[in-house]
């Protein structure tokens with residue numbers, strides 16, 4: 001049967017999946033990597049290494065199913081958003097990518113707002129600027145590495161570089177471009193007026209299209225390197241949270257996704273470019289033309305549990321670790337965790353915020369530490385949920401997504417804290433599925449996303465229901481959780 005490939009360039013690993021038109025994954029490959037931390041407030045990745053990781057993931061996928069390369073009708077992409085990749089005149093990488101988790105560009109954001117007042121900027125961009133967005137990172141390079149800035153001819157988002165290595169064409173899509181900080185959200189185009197005021201050459205931007213548009217075809221060189229078939233259709237794809245929405249059938253309002261990846265997001269599709277006028281949440285262009293998406297973004301999501309597992313407790317896998325936590329009562333007997341290991345976006349937009357464990361006593365064990373860490377991650381998403389509700393955004397269905405959806409306890413915590421049933425996708429690579437769907441629509445296999453979702457998206461029959469005693473406990477503890485940031489802000 002014919003297949004579509006989705007390549008999802010996450011922050012912790014790259015995954016390649018081949019899915020058939022019924023949405024079933026027939027082959028998959030994955031290759032992991034880490035974030036580089038040249039300084040405490042910096043986060044970078046070497047794009048050449050990420051490309052090599054993508055090659056390995058593609059090769060692994062192809063080797064799982066003989067003859068697969070000839071059955072692939074199209075390839076689409078999903079990627080970690082916001083990061084800055086800089087290319088010189090020969091389209092060579094100039095330096096490591098400065099990724100979304102980077103916090104160095106606070107001063108550049110203040111300088112931007114001195115040129116274009118915050119409210120004026122917010123009206124065009126529908127967002128507040130955050131550290132780690134492409135625009136402030138680029139201005140940081142202009143100020144601190146002029147020798148590198150002089151060489152820049154094109155700026156790209158991370159997944160756009162991987163696509164470039166596959167089809168040889170430079171370009172981006174509206175969903176990912178909307179996370180750069182220099183985008184006109186309502187017109188779905190670069191905000192050329194803002195760029196001019198900031199003295200950034202418009203030539204540095206690549207063409208921007210919708211996610212299902214054709215970016216090119218697999219080149220002969222890429223075919224030699226990866227085993228893909230030269231000439232295979234390549235679609236633009238989109239930012240990971242927007243591709244995850246496609247992969248969960250979120251092509252109109254009504255479904256909400258709660259994603260625990262390296263970061264965490266709460267997202268919902270919108271028919272209008274609605275945004276929080278207090279600019280606590282983000283609004284992006286959806287992968288479907290004519291739709292937008294609202295997002296509560298939490299920068300230290302699943303990575304906080306990974307940090308606890310690898311750096312502190314030394315567990316081999318997540319399941320053994322979280323089983324211990326299941327034995328601890330809801331609320332971790334008064335122990336709370338504020339998960340801001342990486343600063344925070346929603347609702348504080350504060351790169352200087354830091355993590356805190358609160359309320360520890362001699363009674364507490366490592367199992368309490370694990371549970372409170374997981375609870376802290378979900379409390380932070382509950383803050384976004386409260387903002388969405390205040391904006392009148394309601395979910396008829398809440399879908400758990402990202403790596404965290406593999407965890408029974410994470411699903412239970414989400415049901416208890418949002419106080420609603422939690423659904424899951426039958427597959428566990430929703431962003432990769434969404435990326436594959438851009439290719440399926442782009443090459444004309446399906447007429448539109450409506451048709452693609454009908455055939456390819458299937459929710460699991462397993463639903464996690466809230467436990468009423470836990471609901472009550474978490475409502476009380478949530479009030480304490482919200483206090484931690486405000487009471488400690490001065491100390492951060």
Ligand SMILES: Nc1ncnc2c1ncn2[C@@H]1O[C@H](COP(=O)(O)OP(=O)(O)O)[C@@H](O)[C@H]1O
Nearest residue numbers: 010011012013261262302306318402403404407
């Ligand atoms: N079995 C599990 N139990 C609990 N958490 C898990 C499990 N599997 C993955 N996770 C969480 O998911 C995160 C990775 O999510 P993933 O979507 O793969 O990340 P990314 O897209 O950023 O590469 C981990 O850091 C961890 O917090």
Ligand SMILES: O=C(CO)[C@@H](O)[C@H](O)COP(=O)(O)O
Nearest residue numbers: 010011080081100261262263
């Ligand atoms: O900053 C954001 C979205 O606004 C991040 O979500 C990145 O897009 C990375 O996602 P994951 O790798 O955690 O899935």
